[in-house]
Amino acid sequence: MRIEVKDLTYSYEQSSKKGGQVALDKVSITIEEGEFFGIIGQTGSGKSTFVQHLNGLIKVEKDRGSIKIGEFDLTDKKCDFKALRKKVGMVFQYPEHQLFAETVFEDVAFGLKNFAPEMSEREIEERVEQAITLVGLDYSKVKEKSPFELSGGQKRRVAIAGVIVTKPEILVLDEPVAGLDPAGKKDFLALLKKLHKMFVKTVVLVSHDMNVISEHCSRAAIFSAGKILTVGTPKDIFANEDELISLGLSLPTTAFIEKRLSHSGINPKSNLTVSDFIDKLCEEFVGGKR
Amino acid sequence: MKDVTFGQYYPKDSFVHRMDARIKILASIAYIVGVFLVQSFHFLGFAACFLFVLITTITAKVPFLKVLKSIKAIMFFIILSAILQLFFNSDGEVLLDLSFIKITDLGLLNAAFIIVRISLVVLGASLLTLTTSPVELADGIESLLYPLKFIKFPVHEFALIMSIALRFIPTLLDETDRIIKAQKARGADFESGNIFKRAKALIPVLIPLLISSFRRADELADAMDARCYSGSKNRTKYKKMKLTWRDLIGTILVAGLIVGVVYLNNFYVLLTVAL
Amino acid sequence: MPLIELKNVSFSYDKKIDVVKNVSLSVEEGEYVAIIGHNGSGKSTLAKLLNALVLPDEGSVTVDGFSSADKKQVFDIRKTVGVVFQNPDNQLVASIVEDDVAFGPENVGIKREEIGERINFALSAVGMEKFRRSSPMHLSGGQKQRIAIAGVLALKPKVLVLDESTAMLDPQGRKEVLSVVERLNRTQKVTVINVTHYMDEVVRADKVYVVNDGEIVLSGTPSEIFKKKEEIKACGLELPLAAEIADALIQRGVKLPEGILTEERLAEELCALKSKI
Structure with a gap:
């Protein structure tokens, strides 16, 4: 599925007349299927707001641009957001903070049961086992455990299993390595690469870590003050050092x-x-x- | 979620903002007493109260719409009370008879009276929170509760709990928003189904929220310990509250209001007697 | 006499598994020390031992002559060693910056006039004077951490412990916090103990302790530590990327000197090498 964003504009506090702060200002970008796409920019540059649009967590307002993802038209009132969210998975910063169920199994199965209520118990079990194994945990050891007894790194893996269990075609990640130690970060990026070779066709990765962007992304975009400044290969976007430094970024x-x-x-x-x-x-x- | 006007501080530099928090709290209580002193159907007393609110709003440089919005927050409660008055008051002349329910003129009057009374109370209370920062409010309450220390009430701890709660409200609102979005992304549905289904749908939000609150509390406790916190013993206070001429004027105004209300109550009595 | 001395310290939360095992270390006044380890290595517990937030089960912690074994001296230790924690949102107590900075001095009973001076001093030390009356809610992560540092400085500690204080910040915020801390170390002679898992924050330290599984497995100057690549990797840590690249180049026959840790240095050495060819 291709992501096509045109003139997307969004401001917080629509209601206040004094023109609330513009979080996105006419953002247009196309991300092709198969890309490993990076997004960089300072905190507050609009990148989080942008990615939350991609699975309809923030809706496009009337006459404020358009988003098309595959055959989903997110500006259309009749757009089936549930079906969209099944295809576009979203990993937030500190995803372990969204764990809630009594067992690891239940937590990972949550998304699956929401998206595919018709699925048989057996199939659910298969899918959950697959997801938990994929993130590098021992299924038989953890499935009956409470997610809250696990270590920090394991919790994050469970949370990610809970997102990829629906086999999303597009995976959007907002600062997924924040707070991980070097080994945890390395493992996570290896997992992401592996997923990208499997069912995840497109990865959209927001990161502060320039080394991650240059190492893994086919293309990337620089956000600043709600606009996209540059889009291109790592080589392109890291060509202008002075600009990056003026944006509080680095090479x-x-x-x-x-x-x-x-x-x-x-x-x-x-x-x-x-x-x-x-x-x-x-x-x-x-x-x-x- | 973010539209919680009631209780939100509106920072401005005004006469009212600069008043001592303690006086403002006491004045608000006096004002509320004033509103309740207005006897049934003496709407002129309400008019006096409203005038007071209006004057305060103007001197506080707060947009009147902001103050009015506070009513919206408890609209449901107001309407409910009014309906109860309307339907369950059988005194007075019947205006409408629906066999199971009678609407009387007295019921109607009562309903109107209740609506105005609650609204005025809310307007006054919201003026207090709009013009007084949470910190000042907590300090003010602490200072007012000070006499309770002699009956061993933990005044300082109580005030600290309040100010920390206030400090964490925005943080927890943000967190709630984030968790809701994360669960929505996993297909959670908060908008459809009957009330039970919706309540059940909230579990994946409430549990993470609860857990994160405990974690935050834990970390905050460590941070406080690390900064040598050990209760109120030998503690000093940086902020000192001082009464100024503003507080005197405020006090006089509120006292004037109460006298006015009592007078207007009697004015009606005199008026009826005369007629 | 060292300012902080830990002798054979062990600690466990549940009385079963020791999270800190037989640790001995000492910190001299004015030093910049880094304690590094992966998540769950016990380094945060170690940080809490340094200012008596937790007390050792075995061994002794001595800070500026005060012993954590004596309950009456615990507050003296906490006054001497300030800690800044990881989450900027979970360590500020007040809704206004100056009230938060005042919290520590109020706790130890400092007179009102002096608290005012201490707020001035602490906020200017972290470059946040302008935000004295602001609400921390609207500040960036880096700014919030600077307020947290100011809140600690207001107690005039001799030692500043950063317990993963940069882990949740973006690169900009990290830079802000580290440069503030570095300046405090240099100009105010504040002893700094930075507990972290970022290898690049270690480069600047006078002394480094590597913690794994509750034990100190390596200690020395940064360049001594970075030579022991295998041991570092075994602890779930990584060399700074520049050091890894330098290493790979040397392996493949590029004649670079040993001990390159930063990208600046690597670039310089490569340029120097080019001019020789």
Whole structure:
């Protein structure tokens, strides 16, 4: 499913006449099926508001732009948001804070039961087992446990299992690695990559971590003051260092070093992923001589 | 969710805002007593109360609409009380007879009286919260409750609980909003079904909210301990409340209102006697 | 005499499993110390031991001559060691900035006039004077944490403990908080203990302790620590990305010196190498 957003405008406090703060200002963007799409920007730049539109948690107001996702027209009054949310999964910041059920099984099954009430018990069990195993937990060990007895990292995995259990085609994640330690972060990103190769066709990832964006995203957009400033490959969006710094953002490590090297006449021209960057540098410093 | 006008502070620099919180609390209580002093159907007394609200609103530089909105918050309660008066008052001349229910002129008058009375009370109370920050309010209540210390009532703790509760309301509202959205994204439906179904649908919101509140309380307790909190013993207070000429004027005005109401009550009596 | 000394400290919440096991460490006045470990390694409990929020089951904690074993000295320890916690929303008690900063001094019975001065001092130390009468609700995460630091500074502590105080902040907020803390360390000679899982925050420290499973497994200067890559990875931690890249380049024959930790340094070394070729 393709995501097509046109002139999306949204302001908080519609009711107040003094023109509430504009959270989104004529945002237009197309995200193709299959992309691993990154969104960066300072806190308050509108990126969270934007992604919440993608599964109808914030509705498009009249004459304030349009969103089409696959065949869903989110501006249409008759749009079936439940069907949409089944296809567009959403992982919030600190998703473990949404756990509520008595057992891990019940919590993960929650979404499934909401979206597919007709599903048989057996099928539900299969799907839940699959989701829990996918996020790297031992199904037989955790299924009857209370989610609240688990460790912080395990809770987050359960919460993510609760989102992917419906096999969404588009997965939207808002700062999913916040608060994770390095190992937890690495595991999580590996899981995300794995999902992207399975049923998740498109990933939309909001992150403050520029290294994550340059490493994993095919394309990304920079948000600032409710507008999209730049869209493109990591190479494109990290080309203008001064602009990024003026927005309170920074360069990923690879781009930072490339920039410094270019002043000394070295242009490794990597795609900014770590492995490619190392390869290109080796060509530059060792390869030529060998 | 965010439309909780009642009790929200409207920051401005005005005569009323600068008054001492204690005087404002006492004045509000006096005003409410004044509203209740108005005897049945002496609407002129209500007019005096309304005039008082109007003057206060203007001196407080608060948009009158903001004050009026407070009534909206308890509309349901007002209407319910009015309906009860209307339907269950069988005295007076019958205006409409629906066999099972009689509507009388006295019932109608009573209903109107109740509506005005509750509305006026709410207007006054909301003026207090609109012009007094939660912190000042808590400090004011603490100071007013001070005499209770002598009967071993934990005044300081009570005030601290209040101010912390106030401090966390916006945080918890935000959190509620986030959890609702997260569960909606997982297909939860809060809008359809009968009342039981809807109540049940709230469980996935209430439980995470409860758990997060406990977590917050825990962390807050640690943070307070770390800053050497140990109850009211040997504690000093940074903010000192001072009475000023404004408070004197405010007190006089409220006293004037009560005298006015009592006078208007009698004015009616005199009027009826004369007729 | 060190300002803080932990000797063979053990602690458990449930009297069964020790979350801190036989830990000994000392911190000198004016030092910038980093304690690093993965989530659940026991580092936060360690932070709470430092200002007597929890008391050791075994061993001793001594702060500026005060012992946590003596109940009467617990408040002296808390006055000496201030802690800033992780969640900016859960450590402010008041709805107005200056009232919150006043909370600590009020608790220890400081006179009103002096509290006013302390608020001035604390808010200017974190660069938040302008927000004295604002509500913290409308501030950013980084600003809220700076208020939390001010609230601690108002007690004039000798030591500032950051218990994962940057974990919930965006990069901008992290930068704000770290630069405030660094300035306090440099100009006010406040001893800093930064408890974190971010490796790049460690680079700046005078001394680093790596915690795993409740024990201190490594200690030393940052460059000493970063040499022990395998041990660090075994603790669920990572080297800063620049250090990893430098390492990979060296492995593949690029003649870089050992001990590169930051991206600035890596870029410099690469440029220097280029000019040699």
